[in-house]
Amino acid sequence: MADFLQQRVEKIVSLLENKKAESVLWFDLRESGYFVDAVVLATAFVDKHALALLDELKTHLKPLGEEFLSVDEGSDWIVVDLGDILVHLFTENHRKKFNLEEFLGAFVKQRTG
Numbered sequence: 045m046a047d048f049l050q051q052r053v054e055k056i057v058s059l060l061e062n063k064k065a066e067s068v069l070w071f072d073l074r075e076s077g078y079f080v081d082a083v084v085l086a087t088a089f090v091d092k093h094a095l096a097l098l099d100e101l102k103t104h105l106k107p108l109g110e111e112f113l114s115v116d117e118g119s120d121w122i123v124v125d126l127g128d129i130l131v132h133l134f135t136e137n138h139r140k141k142f143n144l145e146e147f148l149g150a151f152v153k154q155r156t157g
Contacts, residue, residue, distance in 0.1 A: 095117070
């Protein structure tokens with residue numbers, strides 16, 4: 045049985061994938077010393093798609109008790125802080141440019157869906 049953090053992350057991944065986000069990955073960072081327990085990365089087609097992904101998360105997660113502590117909205121990158129989980133919604137160019145997969149991969153194994 046999956047633990048509570050994993051269940052929450054899997055819900056986020058499912059919501060993003062159902063809304064057509066691409067290359068959705070997550071990193072379990074609980075034993076890494078990183079400042080959050082999990083990071084989710086997803087690629088949006090364009091900035092408006094990223095905003096739609098954000099809206100999907102808010103619509104479905106807030107009623108479940110998720111608290112959106114901070115949302116930093118840029119035109120090519122949105123960061124959602126849920127306290128112990130960070131969600132990064134990128135356009136493809138920004139995701140390639142910042143390559144968080146490589147950075148986070150140094151901390152722990154990456155997971156899909």
